[in-house]
Amino acid sequence: MVSIDERLADWPxxxxxxxxxxxxxxxxxxxxxxxxxxxxxxxxxxVHFSRDGRTAFAAAAVLDxxxxxxxxxxxxxxxxxxxxxxxxxxxxxxxxxxxxxxLVAARYDLVLVDGQGRAHPRRCGFASHLGVLLDRPTIGVxxxxxxxxxxxxxxxxxxxxxxxxxxxxxGAVVRSKAGCRPLFVSVGHLIDLDGAVAAxxxxxxxxxxxxxxxxxxxxxxxxx
Numbered sequence: 001m002v003s004i005d006e007r008l009a010d011w012p013x014x015x016x017x018x019x020x021x022x023x024x025x026x027x028x029x030x031x032x033x034x035x036x037x038x039x040x041x042x043x044x045x046x047v048h049f050s051r052d053g054r055t056a057f058a059a060a061a062v063l064d065x066x067x068x069x070x071x072x073x074x075x076x077x078x079x080x081x082x083x084x085x086x087x088x089x090x091x092x093x094x095x096x097x098x099x100x101x102x103l104v105a106a107r108y109d110l111v112l113v114d115g116q117g118r119a120h121p122r123r124c125g126f127a128s129h130l131g132v133l134l135d136r137p138t139i140g141v142x143x144x145x146x147x148x149x150x151x152x153x154x155x156x157x158x159x160x161x162x163x164x165x166x167x168x169x170x171g172a173v174v175r176s177k178a179g180c181r182p183l184f185v186s187v188g189h190l191i192d193l194d195g196a197v198a199a200x201x202x203x204x205x206x207x208x209x210x211x212x213x214x215x216x217x218x219x220x221x222x223x224x
Contacts, residue, residue, distance in 0.1 A: 011095065013081060018091050022124040028132045029118070033191045037137065039065050039109035042203060043101065044212025045130070046114045046220045047093040049080065056080050058096035059219035061212055062106045065203065068211045074103035075219050087121050087146075090129040097130050110199065111138040111188070112212045116146050117196075119163055119171035119186035131189025138188030139196045140171075141213055145184050153182055158201055172197050176204045183208070 012018040042065050047058045055077055062072040076099055082091040093115065101111075116125030117140030125146070131138030145163070150173045153159035157178045163171035163186070171186030174197055185200050187193055203210035209217065 011081075012091060015085060015088065018082070018088050019122070022088075022090075022122045022129070025129055025132050026122055026124040029124070029128050029187070029189050031118075031187050031192050033137060033195055037109075037191075037195075039137070039199070041065065041071060041106055041108045042110045042112060042199075042212045043104065043106075043108035044112045044114075044210070044214070044216040045097045045101065046213060046216035047096050048217075048220050049092070053084055054080055056092065056096035057220045058093075058100040059216045060097075060100045060104050061215035061219060062104055062108050063203075063212050063215065065110075068203065068205055070215060072104055072106045073215070073219055074100050075222075076100050076103065089115065090124070090126040093126050094129050094133065097126075098133060101134070109137065110191075111136055112141055112200070112203065112210055113138065113188065114141060114143070114209075114213050114217060116140045116142050116184070117171070117186035117188035119146060119148060119165075119184055121147055123170070125186070125188075127186065127188030135190075137190040139191060139199060140184075140186040140188050141200055141210060142184040142186075143181075143209075145173075155179055160197055169193070174200060176201065176210070177208045180208045 117127035127140030148163040159175040
């Protein structure tokens with residue numbers, strides 16, 4: 001198995017190299033799920049940062065896909081080496097996400113991240129970059145739009161509308177809870193958009209966020 005250090009050996013420190021890496025990784029993304037894909041354990045990942053932006057606090061929460069019960073969790077903090085730039089957040093988030101998932105013993109089948117996947121200017125957000133490095137089905141679930149246009153979905157739970165960037169559908173705008181602001185769901189890797197939307201809704205309970213991400217968010221903020 002490739003170590004985290006090996007995966008990050010050529011990690012960019014400047015925008016030009018980061019942009020080139022995004023262009024390379026985007027072509028490695030697959031929107032086809034593995035044959036017979038039926039996730040049993042789902043990992044949620046959340047990364048947030050210290051006030052000065054120099055430390056990342058990451059958490060992973062692994063849940064049973066059917067019961068939504070917590071199976072395992074992990075938290076850590078790491079120094080951040082890449083500057084904050086819109087459209088390049090994965091270069092701040094992915095190292096911490098890989099590290100915290102490396103602490104998890106459970107064999108998760110699917111990863112949900114608090115961030116974008118294909119719904120990104122270069123079609124390579126946090127979820128796509130992480131998914132390619134993990135070689136694991138991954139979904140981006142963002143609380144706000146980065147790019148694209150959409151028609152507001154109907155107010156009931158489960159309503160959805162496509163997120164467009166010009167003529168291309170790059171994600172879905174999904175009402176995960178009636179009367180609440182929608183989520184922006186996009187393919188990360190090894191899953192199609194319909195499957196991503198179905199998984200997000202299946203993993204959402206009483207709250208707006210799907211449970212794996214909600215619990216990871218709670219853990220990362222408590223750790224930081």
